[in-house]
Amino acid sequence: MTTRLAIDIGGTFTDLVLDVDGEQFPEKLLTTHQDPTEAVLNGTLRLLEQCSVRAGDVALVLHGTTLATNAIIERKGAKTALLTTSGHRDVLEMAYENRFEQYDVNIERPQPLIPRKLRIPVVERIGAGGNVLKPLEEESVLQAAELLRQHEIESVAVGFLHSYANDEHEIRVGEILQDQLPNCSICLSSQVCPEIREYERFSTTVANAYVLPTMSHYLHLLEVRLKEIGCAAPCFMMTSGGGLTTLRTAARFPIRLVESGPAGGAILAARKAKELGSDRVLSFDMGGTTAKICLIDDMNPQLSRSFEVDRRYRFKKGSGLPVRIPVIEMVEIGAGGGSIASKDVVGRTTVGPESAGSDPGPACYGLGGKLPTVTDADVVLGRLDAAEFAGGQMSLDSAQAEKAIENQFGQSGTEVSELATVIAEVVDENMALAARGHAAEWGKAIEGRTMVAYGGAAPIHAARLLEKLRLDRVVVPKDAGVGSALGFLTAPISYEVVKSLYMKLSRFNVQLVKRSLLELEQEAMEVVSEATSNVLEVSVSVLMRYAGQGYEIVVSVDQSDLSKENLLASFERSYLNLYHRLIPNSDVEIMSWTLRVSTPLPDVDLIENPPLNKTPTQSSRAQTMVFGNESLSAKVVSRNRLNPGDRLSGPALVTEPHTTTVVPIKFTLTVNAQGDLILEKQS
């Protein structure tokens, strides 16, 4: 018997899933911000009791958390300083020297995590080729250390120019600081993010240093607390790249944990689609404030190395702090249940990114919200069970929703349901556009994908989004409310490392590349083999471009067969797929290599369709649902009364505590053997 525990701490809720021999038991609690371990322990004890399992029987703990992200967003990290190359202390603040919004003269650029007075110059200089232009003056490091003591600094980032090419100065400074300030955390840019482009590298290193003391304290505390209740199982942390890593590595590179929740969701989506025999997935997560869409092929989500934490200005690119970490690439837009609908100066209806949040929340909550939101439109259109919202803890006030919409959009002679349809259509179209743009950006097709919908608002909007993207099938997984934690249970143990190694393909040096890859492999193996004795897979990607271009594309390569010719062929294949046209006569250059060591993907069994139940599904009652010009009477069915093999034709609503699944007319809903809802368009 194996028992595993998955824990996902989010900004509002802490989700837990106890997996006992493949059977899964969910639990949801409010996050305890003062001491996050409190909710974890309470939930764990409840689940253990419910399943009559002893804490000592738990074999593995899998954990993801947004604590690192929150520390950055709320600027509640450690007191941090940056030691940097003299003459370049403003890299963090000068950033790209641009305005991310062309027509707004009043924007503020993202505030760096470290103010200028704590960005301390050190005399040294490495050149572009890794050569030493100016030796390290250790005296300037000692002076800096004195300053750090004066300011009672808890954590230090060290970022020197070109340290990705030569890390000796950073390493030496690390040693001196260790000696001078033994209680201080130290992060070197050549270890956190050994990639060219100083702003992104320093930004990543500083963010890592900023959250490190909090995170390592928290991780240690969690280990201790779990031991106190008798659970001494090894704990693995979920990373934003979709792999699990050891506590020790997580405590060194906590910045890699930032997007663990969404990563868990994407992994669950991959698995759910696979169970239905589909290798191509569109994962759709829609909550209160934003929607996230991610494309997954053969159970491998699209990975990238760029992410922005804390986008402050309408979720706009450039308004956050860049971090270079392995991350599951997804598009996030300001479209959620709480997104506010309004009219712009040209008279177009806009939805989001402003959100009513949960307080006051949508007008229909009756908590004082006066502005119409997506949820208000959904209520007016009959797409939510107003009487039994949030598992009956709350009833929604449809009259308030109508009033808010009419106040904002009302024109004589127009039905409020028509106005609500416009709001719903605009938000669905926004998501469809985001999905298409994302697919184009990554050279992927949308057609033929299975959609997996989770998060409070996704199952309400999934069917319409499905139509807009011309897909056929959407799955609403069982227990989707704790989807991320479920995803942790199937994530591989993995680790990705990167090295910038600039090289023209025409002067490809196979020996040098092989040597570097070997080093990378050793580094990654060391981390992963600590966690598992499993067989491991190694995958290698190269960041390449035509010589002179500014953006690299990710090219997967076969490590066993490295040659100039093979690399060129792989590059051209990827380039053609993205941009449909090759550039003649141009040399190709290699910027960086990434290497990922991972346990193999789990085998996923196809789920057989259960025989269809003959008896018609019992509906508790009916309510009016509006689609375009039609008002239809829809069955309202509680999900916990559905059994495998049940089938429903739209219009219908399936309700459960944290969401509602809308089954429009011409759609059929089937319950599979796992209890997942499969929604299909009738042909």
Next chain:
Amino acid sequence: MKSALTDLQFQLAWNRLLAIVEEQAQVLMRTAFSTVVREAGDLSAGVFDTKGQMLAQAVTGTPGHVNAMARAVGNFLVVHPLGKLKEGDVLLTNDPWLATGHLNDFTVVTPVFQRNRPVALFASTSHIADVGGRGFGPDANEVFEEGLRVPITHLFKKGDLNQTLMELVKANVRDPVIAEGDLYSLTTCNQSGSTQLLETMEEFGLDSLSDLGSSILQLSKSAMEQEISKLPNSTYRHSMTVDGYDEPVEIQCALTINAKDILIDFSGSSGISDFGINVPLPYTEAYASFGVRCLVGNEIPNNAGSLETIRVTAPEHCILNAKPPCAVSARHALGQMLPDVVIACLGEALNGEVPAEGASCIWNPVFMSVNTPNVNAPSEQFVINPIFNGGTGARINRDGLSTTAFPSGVRTTPTEVNEVTAPLIFWEREFLQDSGGEGEYQGGAGQRIQIEHAHGAPFAISKMFDRVNHPARGKDGGQPGSRGRVYLRGGEQFRGKGKEKIPGGEILVLETPGGGGSGSPTQRNPEMVSRDVKNGLISKTEASRIYGYTSQD
């Protein structure tokens, strides 16, 4: 009255057009070779109806292309009427007066066909690093010296490359591979836009863009008119003197707000220059109207309808309406000053709630190798064109932004990338102390950059800088920002424009200008003064002299 649902279809289709041109611009940026395009976003992309009216344009790094590109497509259609174009045709020009104002900008136009009928055109522009001639810089006396000028002509004919043209371009530029790559990337992005447009038309059941287009233009125009009608009708005047090339240039502006439109007239401004800082009218229009659009109707998308409400004129033979064969290569040095002048005019109409003057003109030196006679040590060939910025002017109730591009929206290039691509060492690149103009709200800081050749060889710099003699002025009692400076650490001072050879072993220093302050310094919050002193952005001496700061240490 149209029903909410019909209206919805129109709105969704409009949103789709806007998404298509954004994606078109993204493709261009990701496939471009020229540094300023790919790293800095110096490009534009848009979709046009069959009459050549712009329906949607991507919001990219450079307002300088906005009106310029909007007009360009009409010019293409005069030379090649749509009826004569075939599927697979791609047209090209870099004529400064037909497109976006200097030879470096290549505009590519691609007609889109639905079932053999032309339904739209896509246009895109990008800055190609080198077009031959003297190279990018202000030193020429006539456009003929500034490089190759390609009239409106076919780049592709029915899908086949115009080999002669491509060979001609490649034979005339210093980096033929990059030029070729960039022409392909322009073609590629238009192609991507076309494909998506046809899919969208299919989905919405459209066989023409004319109804959709006229609604877009009409609504945008009336929304702009609505915004303009809120402003008090009058004529507002402002002038500004900037460095020019060899003598100061005076910019005179009269901005008239009528009931439904705004007229900007640059009569009285200096005459044409003998050097390459002259501005063709389309570029003047672009930056002048951008100045208005930052403050009036800034949420309304750019298209032929919204652009129509702002009209810009300048007399012939004025430096802001230079005709061929004037030299125009560095036309941005003046063009980017125009928003400051226009904004100051609008200040009167907007109760003074406008920003102060900033550095405004980007500092984009071209660094290049110089040939040395020593055959035993041939110097490494290189050309790079990085972008540095000064501070913006203090804004409405807040400080200006330090080292940030405005009005241009381009990004800077990383020092590490500059050093990998050229044998230069950037010893310093930091905020410049005491550079932001003091005031209740302070202007943004400029920066100091120190550069040396890595191997002790000489190198050259081509300068197109301004605000070296005429700093950004403060507003309502605010102090001016610091002047820009160009000098050798050894002492020699240079002027802001023109090419200079930097001797081997010398260190070149650039100081970008600070932004102007706003309001009296005595009104500044002492906590902000003390914060800036602690961060070293203001020296204690200046802080006590201007703000009456006394050290608490």
